[in-house]
Amino acid sequence: MPQNEGHPHDGAPHPRFEEELGAVLRTTGDGFSADGRRELVEGGLRRGRRRLMRRRLAVTGGALALAAVGIGGVYGGSLLDPAGDPTATSVAGPPRPAPSEDTGGGKENRPEAGVPVRDIAAVLKAHTPAGKWQFDGLEGRGQSVTGVYDDGGGKAGVSVGLFRAGTGGEAGKDQVTCPDKALVRYDRCADGQVPNGDRIMILQGYVYSDGREETKNWRAVLLTKDGFLVDVSEYNAAAEKGAAVTRENPPFSLSQLKALVTADGWRPLLKKLGAPPQPDPGTPQRPPVPSAAAVQATLRSLLPKGAAVMSHGGGDGHGYVVVDDGRGRSLVGVDVQPSAGKSGAQLFTGAGVSTLPDGTKVKSVRQPGEKGGAGVVWWSVDTLTPQGFRVVVSAFNAGAQYEAATRDEPALTMEQLKALALSPKWHELPLN
CATH class of the missing domain: 2.60.120 (Jelly Rolls)
Known part of the structure; x- marks a missing residue:
């Protein structure tokens, strides 16, 4: 695939989509400068990692996942990781608590240790069109934030996650590679490299491949050349799962998603991601498997x-x-x-x-x-x-x-x- 060009994966031309996506892939912000040390799947990103990996449609996982999410598991496990839930059928993450007003939040909704959650929300608000926001609890530190955005056209759930993907090799590349339609239902997807060396994927898909709910999931993921992932999802409902559709499409266009996922404001936050904690010596290791x-x-x-x-x-x-x-x-x-x-x-x-x-x-x-x-x-x-x-x-x-x-x-x-x-x-x- 030529550098700076999109790679459409829907099998049919969609000129407006491809023109806009071409512009997305041809332009980006400055590169990030940070030190990534471990791959995402080896770190202690537990809740954030599971949410990201279960959404990802690149299939890894155990035998019990064969029928659950296609064949073998994520567009993430690992849409399912080896210990994943064999009955999971969503390409999105688990349900989240109902959001509170963005002026505070209860301890029960606090994310895990990481970046100040209020700072993540601030960057999100600063790089999206004017509208009313509500967020989960904003106290404490974490790696992701979930909010509800309303521009007057209907409430929409929006989430952002910041993760270490690792350095060198193929670390994190599966997170910015379009999934196979044999495993994941989506309308359009494109992936490619932007001028500064980062990689990006933009996908217009659905929360559920089986169509039990028609909630759309539009997603942009940036993999920086320094080994970080910025993962943004938006929905045409107030929540990822279990909420009624409120609008025809999620609120942000492809260009707006690109502007958000490549915003310079994420760079100082990414630098604050601590090294993943060492695994507990008693934690069972994944058994060896063929490549x-x-x-x-x-x-x-x-x-x-x-x-x-x-x-x-x-x-x-x-x-x-x-x-x-x-x-x-x-x-x-x-x-x-x-x-x-x-x-x-x-x-x-x-x-x-x-x-x-x-x-x-x-x-x-x-x-x-x-x-x-x-x-x-x-x-x-x-x-x-x-x-x-x-x-x-x-x-x-x-x-x-x-x-x-x-x-x-x-x-x-x-x-x-x-x-x-x-x-x-x-x-x-x-x-x-």
């Missing part, structure tokens, strides 16, 4: 002939493809957990469970899809060896779970899914 590239390559190699791969993606330990054998698109995903442990055996009970001669348990399930797509069915084969090596394979009769079915059945039969899950190739992959 994203290894999982995706192995999945593609095991597909039946005639299944053309239309798109693919995933993260460490899991991957997915959208295939088309000439009869319609079908989403297929795999999750590999080399150290699932014996505790996973409790899932292998009831109908559809068998035990192979070597002791491997196999559970085959056919059930309706769970993300709102009309006529979608979900077929899965879950396997667990006596040593605790678990592989789960799922297939759907649509290119995305939230879309209507494109065919009567998934592109792979149950026998093909079983053969794929039991392939010895998964056991040969090197672990990270």
Whole structure:
């Protein structure tokens, strides 16, 4: 992708969107100057991190997340992180408390240690059009602030988060990369590099991919070359979840989102972000898993002939493809957990469970899809060896779970899914 140009991801031209976004990506403020030391996912950003990561649609996570958020989990876990909630279906964060007037707030709403929350709110107000604001409690320190903005056209929830992403390499890049539409419902998205070396993503999407609520989520994320993330979301309702839609679209245009996320006012606040706390020595470490590239390559190699791969993606330990054998698109995903442990055996009970001669348990399930797509069915084969090596394979009769079915059945039969899950190739992959 040429530098300074947008990268549209919606598959169709939208001149007004692309013209405005082109201007967004061609201009930005000065670069940030700060010292980032650790990656976001390794730090102690607990609540702020979970909110950011569960919104992000770049998929990482555990086997139990297969049906929950696409295949494997964030556009964040990790839309789900390894210990994430397997029933989560939103690409946005968890519900937040109702806001109080911006003149104060209760202790129960105080953010975690970090930047003075009142300062975050002040920068937010200073770089948005005139309007009435209400905020959550503004006492104490934290890394994010949530408010309700009203310009007379309807109340709109707005949130800003400031995070360390790390330095060098690919740290934080997934946060400014448009997600695959196979996993996340959105209207338009573009990502690119701005002249000062920072990267930006702007996405016009929804809180829920399954359409249970039509709340829109327009989002801008800036990754500075110094390893910080500025993450802004706005909604066409007073709250991210559970609130009635109050206006057709969120209040800020693409240019206004760009001006907000690239504002110079964030720079002194980013410098105040302390180094992430060291993890508790007793905190369990994430078990090693195969790399994203290894999982995706192995999945593609095991597909039946005639299944053309239309798109693919995933993260460490899991991957997915959208295939088309000439009869319609079908989403297929795999999750590999080399150290699932014996505790996973409790899932292998009831109908559809068998035990192979070597002791491997196999559970085959056919059930309706769970993300709102009309006529979608979900077929899965879950396997667990006596040593605790678990592989789960799922297939759907649509290119995305939230879309209507494109065919009567998934592109792979149950026998093909079983053969794929039991392939010895998964056991040969090197672990990270």
